[in-house]
Amino acid sequence: MSKIEIKNVYKIFGDQPSKVLPMVKDGATKEEILEKTGHTVGLDDVSLSIEEGETFVCMGLSGSGKSTLIRHINRLIDPTSGEVSVEGTNVMDLDQKQLIEFRRHKMSMVFQRFGLFPHKTVLENVGYGLEIQGQKPEERNKTAMEKIESVGLNGFEHQYPNQLSGGMQQRVGLARALATNTDIMLMDEAFSALDPLIRSDMQKQLIDLQSELKKTIVFITHDLDESLRLGDHIGILNGGRLVQVGTPVEIIMNPADDYVKAFVKDVNRAKVLKAKVIMSSVNEANGVDKSNLIKINEDQFIDEFLPKVVCTNANCEVVDKNGNIKGYITNKELQSSLTKS
């Protein structure tokens, strides 16, 4: 069973969403609905499942409904119709009390503009989730300090958020989400407000933390490079519709429609594709010139071995980490994988 399951979720904003719903189900477009009824379609028949321990990135331009989608998972927004289940529990079946317990123990959230409490110190901010759960100060401060250390903010615990830089503030946000030790983390454009260098730094930190913690992360972003870097699976939203779900490679190699194509057009493929994705396997690779071979690991990205290939004009032999030969890469494979479709 998937960790998070979203089934046929519709969300319509306006006075009488249930009245407009049949129209949306009949396939009217977002613009038609807006013009005829004044309602805004947030999500249009979105279904997806997110597995335990993976990072699922939800991508789309602003207004595509990605922030709306993530808020359905912890029910900050109620769907107009459809079902959201987390670990097999339908979120819509929870009453107010259960919902509060569910938010306290099942998931935590990181916000685009950090959502920190300006009147609390870093330590109090990080311990907030635990405070809400009713933990005693000594206990929660201990956990909070551990998390502050894990995001590299020791020494700042008694500062207030507005005394910190943007990157540091988001680290506080991250530590706050980690402190409650929930299985699921929702990150709503968590790094979008940061400048590029710090963003890449934070991405790396998240990848490192994730390799250790193995949480289920739902990450929202409008930046394709970010989603390719972080995501095990990527879902692309357009105008409230989910247009494609797949691994980063699938998205790049087989974009589902023009919208996705436009998205992946400018991606540096050499940085995203790994040797094992583009190689032809041992059986297929008849007649490869094996006189001039260089060995590369199957997990290397193209841009890591491309310069070597160009300089030596050699073909590549792809091996796994035990040294077994898995396949070959010649100019032909390189050409077809790097050429934009």
Add this chain to the structure above:
Amino acid sequence: MGKYKKYILYSLYLITFVTMVVVAYTTSKYRPESVLVLFTDLSWLGNWPKWLDLPLMPFLNEGFDKLIKEYGMFFEGINNFLLGLYTDMKNFMVGLPWPILMISVIVLCYFVSGRNIGTTIMVAFCVFFLGFLSPRYWDKCIMTTCIVVIGMLLCLVIGIPVGILMARNKKVRNAILPILDLMQTIPSFCYLIPGILLFGLGAVPAIFAIFVYAVPPLIRLTDLGIRLVDKEVVEAAEAFGANKKQKLWGVQLPLALPNIMQGINQCTMMALAMVVIASMIGTRGIGDEVLLGLQQLNVGMATEAGIAIVLLAIIFDRITQSYGEKIQARTHIKKNIKL
């Protein structure tokens, strides 16, 4: 459904209006013998006809009489409670030797303002000048202060919860906003005089008037302050599973504090303004010195008392303002003030 709701509402308005006109017509003693006359004799279209007169005045008078007769005990109870509070407070403060009272105020100011020497010295001068202007003023200022403080407490106890309710619920806000508009625009004598009928002469109708006059800004600013709290911050609290109480006390109220403090400050100033007007209905205090001066055409006397009122206002303002600033400095939200 929503469309029909709108039409039902419109027709309700129409029905109410028509009923009012019909009631006005049928109860009027100036109405013509028959409705038909209206169609034959069109002179009523010239000047406003006498029969087109809503009988609001007798209705209100009856209602007010009924209120006094049937709920007199209730008002009596309020009156006794507030009067008791006022008398005890006033007697205690008047009973204190003036230097002790003066030093108490200065010490209070010193600690409340976060040990701000400048503010404390200024307040000390103001307090001293209250008696220095004229020895009679000392006791009168105490009376005025007691009325203002009790009125303000009443405003706080009722105003802040109402403001919170308004911020939470749009329907409550829509219901209360027109009442606040009414309270702020209706001339103060319209509730000063009925206040006498309800509570008798003296301090209590003044407290009542202060409440009506000074509570709207406090309610508005509390409501506004809570609604202005950054949505994402509130969302963060919700996402971590804060219940309503935790959200209110842990996040919304502390972050709305700059606005609420502003409201309290406004409330104090308006209370002080009202207590002077209230001297006209026989409330004792520094206001009656102004009144006396004006009645005797004694400009010097009126001005002197006016200065005392200004000094009193400065004392109140400095103490409440600096307390607000101190809280804001402590919570580090001063930079985020949005007005």
